[in-house]
Amino acid sequence: MICFQDNQLELNQSIVTIGAFDGIHRGHQALISQAKAQADRYGVPLVVYTFDPPPKVYFQNQSMLTSLPEKKKFLEELGVSYTVFASFDQVYASRSVQDFIDELSKINPKEIWIGPGFHFGSGKSGSIEDLTKHFNAFQHPVVTCSKGEVISSTRIRELFRQQKAEQAYYLLGRKPYALTDAQ
Numbered sequence: 001m002i003c004f005q006d007n008q009l010e011l012n013q014s015i016v017t018i019g020a021f022d023g024i025h026r027g028h029q030a031l032i033s034q035a036k037a038q039a040d041r042y043g044v045p046l047v048v049y050t051f052d053p054p055p056k057v058y059f060q061n062q063s064m065l066t067s068l069p070e071k072k073k074f075l076e077e078l079g080v081s082y083t084v085f086a087s088f089d090q091v092y093a094s095r096s097v098q099d100f101i102d103e104l105s106k107i108n109p110k111e112i113w114i115g116p117g118f119h120f121g122s123g124k125s126g127s128i129e130d131l132t133k134h135f136n137a138f139q140h141p142v143v144t145c146s147k148g149e150v151i152s153s154t155r156i157r158e159l160f161r162q163q164k165a166e167q168a169y170y171l172l173g174r175k176p177y178a179l180t181d182a183q
């Protein structure tokens with residue numbers, strides 16, 4: 001997997017999935033796997049477009065579920081060809097919907113896959129409707145646990161706050177200390 005900053009990557013064709021991907025939890029894994037299947041089907045690279053730090057970490061001072069080295073490791077294990085790590089700050093957050101669409105155009109997506117509730121651009125003004133005006137864009141359905149509850153980074157953070165680490169790691173789809181062994 002090769003990593004880039006925003007506005008650095010240019011490709012002839014790709015499949016793109018976009019999101020904060022904080023945690024790379026089971027919901028994220030399902031979305032990325034769907035995009036990977038499409039990339040394999042078309043014989044084009046899979047690009048994950050994500051943010052460092054994730055917007056909720058930047059704006060709401062939320063705890064980060066996955067460090068950058070962990071995120072890179074998990075994305076590589078999921079078969080991602082390229083990852084764009086957009087430096088998320090006030091300048092990036094103020095970008096227009098059209099600026100983001102123009103950047104995506106440089107990687108020529110055959111398809112774009114996003115999760116439920118994904119918005120982009122200044123004030124979260126961009127949505128899947130904006131993407132579908134320019135690209136073949138699809139929204140992956142919500143992923144739930146066996147109890148029918150939505151798997152989300154917010155829910156996982158809450159489980160950690162409640163000291164329910166085993167449940168949180170189950171939703172993350174991995175065991176504690178996945179990157180390094182506990183000493």
